[in-house]
Amino acid sequence: MSGEDRKGRKVAVVGAGAVGATFCYALAQSGLSDEIAIIDQNHDLAHGQALDLAHGQAFFPPVRIHAGDSGDYADANVVVMTAGAKQNPGETRLQLLRKNASIIAEVTGDIVRTGSRAVLIVVSNPVDVLTYVAARETGWERGRVLGSGTVLDSARFRSLLSQHCEIDAHNVHGYILGEHGDSEYAAWSMTHVAGMQIDEYCPVCGKCSDWMAERKTIEQQVRDSAYHIIDYKGATCYAIGLAMVRIIGAVLRGEKSVLTVSAMLDGEYGLTDVCLSVPCIVSEQGIERVVEANLSPEEARALSSSAAVLKAVIADLDRVTQ
Numbered sequence: 502m503s504g505e506d507r508k509g510r511k512v513a514v515v516g517a518g519a520v521g522a523t524f525c526y527a528l529a530q531s532g533l534s535d536e537i538a539i540i541d542q543n544h545d546l547a548h549g550q551a552l553d554l555a556h557g558q559a560f561f562p563p564v565r566i567h568a569g570d571s572g573d574y575a576d577a578n579v580v581v582m583t584a585g586a587k588q589n590p591g592e593t594r595l596q597l598l599r600k601n602a603s604i605i606a607e608v609t610g611d612i613v614r615t616g617s618r619a620v621l622i623v624v625s626n627p628v629d630v631l632t633y634v635a636a637r638e639t640g641w642e643r644g645r646v647l648g649s650g651t652v653l654d655s656a657r658f659r660s661l662l663s664q665h666c667e668i669d670a671h672n673v674h675g676y677i678l679g680e681h682g683d684s685e686y687a688a689w690s691m692t693h694v695a696g697m698q699i700d701e702y703c704p705v706c707g708k709c710s711d712w713m714a715e716r717k718t719i720e721q722q723v724r725d726s727a728y729h730i731i732d733y734k735g736a737t738c739y740a741i742g743l744a745m746v747r748i749i750g751a752v753l754r755g756e757k758s759v760l761t762v763s764a765m766l767d768g769e770y771g772l773t774d775v776c777l778s779v780p781c782i783v784s785e786q787g788i789e790r791v792v793e794a795n796l797s798p799e800e801a802r803a804l805s806s807s808a809a810v811l812k813a814v815i816a817d818l819d820r821v822t823q
Contacts, residue, residue, distance in 0.1 A: 509535040510753045513569060513577040513619070515608055516584030517541035517550045520624060523742035524583065525566070529554055531746050532562035533753050538569030538577070541584070575615040579752055581745060582608060582635065585625035590732050597626050602818055605631050609638040620752050620787040623648040623763070624745060628681045629811050630818065632763045633776040644788035648763025650778035651677040651685055653744040655761050658687060658723045665719065666706060668694055675699070676761050677723060678800070679777050679807030686803040687720045691780075691794055748783065755785035764788050766808075770801070775808045775815070 547568040586600040632648030654677035663670035675692035692699040751758040
């Protein structure tokens with residue numbers, strides 16, 4: 502969008518539950534947005550969340566916060582989809598598919614009917630499949646629909662590595678790729694500390710006796726993090742809220758940030774017609790470009806395997822809905 506078209510920074514948030522409300526709370530404090538519209542089928546909940554947040558106006562940068570409706574999609578710069586059925590303890594993200602795909606289809610239909618020119622960011626789980634559903638339902642150009650993907654998983658990965666290496670997480674760089682779920686994996690060949698590839702740094706840092714075993718432990722901890730939190734408290738909301746602020750900032754400010762959002766691939770990494778997380782340049786138009794990294798053969802196979810898992814689920818969804 503041109504600067505003329507983007508006179509404000511309006512974010513429409515679909516879903517006023519734990520994730521949506523926490524994201525709005527973090528977004529309000531960030532100063533990134535001029536207006537936040539909270540939309541939910543439970544109108545009382547949306548009004549309550551908006552009123553509660555608005556009462557904090559004296560403590561964060563000026564922003565208009567209100568309960569909204571489908572009309573707010575028309576002039577929104579970004580629409581964030583957090584609505585969906587709750588993930589229950591022991592339930593995988595992929596098992597949420599049938600409950601949430603119909604919600605995504607209904608909301609995207611409403612968005613398209615308003616003539617919205619927004620970037621659509623899907624957070625609802627299973628995020629990769631639902632991002633695919635949203636992209637297919639909107640028919641928009643590739644990149645304008647993206648998912649939160651493994652931005653949070655990559656942050657968890659960096660946090661665990663920072664604890665292990667006793668290095669500030671801001672100085673640890675690494676990515677979790679693939680599905681936001683059980684088939685995700687750590688791209689160790691792209692992981693660095695102090696400009697050193699992690700496999701070169703950790704053997705000489707003196708923090709562990711068996712680095713390869715520690716690698717497996719850290720990767721599994723990342724993969725299991727959400728399940729543990731759900732077992733403890735029923736849902737995850739704080740870290741994903743912050744991760745969404747990071748993505749939103751890249752869009753609203755046109756940052757050209759490299760983030761592992763869920764993207765529709767069209768030949769990159771040898772994959773097509775599937776949404777999953779790989780490094781992408783995120784800017785004003787959404788995904789500006791998919792970055793094709795030089796993955797190790799093992800990592801390339803892991804990405805292909807993750808894509809196969811997601812494609813199988815999409816095929817299952819299509820069979821069910823036909």
